[in-house]
Amino acid sequence: MKIQIITLFPEMFDKVLNSSMLWKAQERAGVEYSLIDLREFGIGPRKQVDDPPYGGGDGMVLRPEPAVAAIEYAKKQDPSAVVYLPTPRGKTLKQSWVKQIAGSGEKGIIIFCPRYEGYDERITKWVDEQYSIGNYVLTGGELPAMILVDSVVRLLPGVLGGVTSAEKESFYEDDESIEHAQYTRPETFREMDVPDVLLSGHHANIEKWKSDNNG
Ligand code: SAM
Secondary structure (H helix, E strand, C coil): CEEEEEEHHHHHHHHHHHHHHHHHHHHHHHHHHEEEEHHHHHHHHCCCCCCCCCCCCCCCCCCHHHHHHHHHHHHHHHCCCEEEEEEEEEECCCCHHHHHHHHHHHHHCCECCCCCCCCCCCHHCCCCCEEEEECCCCCCHHHHHHHHHHHCCCCCCCCCCCCCHHCCCCCCCCCCCCCCCCCCCEEEEEECCHHHHHHHCHHHHHHHHHHHHHC
């Protein structure tokens, strides 16, 4: 799966994409990351990407020309890729949607990350899906892009590598289900004990406790 991210801040992704499962996903599931610097598509010698909004208002808005040029560039690398736009106006990202994206096989992903007060609405003609990560406002689309990449990539076959099973996790059955609480050593911590059943070695009882304690 090819994942292309269009951003003014490519350096924000270095640590995230090169750590833990997202890094391993490159070898384990053939994930290929590519960061596209929106600034390179900017206008004029100063590579301008933003302008004040028509009609007045606070802040700056991303102009459509650099945004669309960058999306078209990414599409050329992977013509069947789905273009995602993080925005508070979008549909809330849930595990059922994430599963659907991960299950869509080899289809690549392009994520366009807005900044400032947002983007010229006309760019949405080049976007397939608009998603929100919840009812709060961030300074840019980079964190929502990382959330989409992380949640999708860990579901690709081979990525978790048996370390943990996604099928048993929260929200896997449906968008509301929650996994039971977890405990590890020590058995007693500051006068709080691990539930006896988990120490009993009785497999059936443990499984029953887990299922009773799933939300
Ligand atoms: N003026 C916009 C508004 O009031 O809806 C907020 C713009 S925000 C400062 C800049 C960008 O961050 C947004 O265009 C979007 O790409 C991203 N962003 C912020 N909050 C988000 C959220 N909850 N979900 C997805 N993207 C978000």
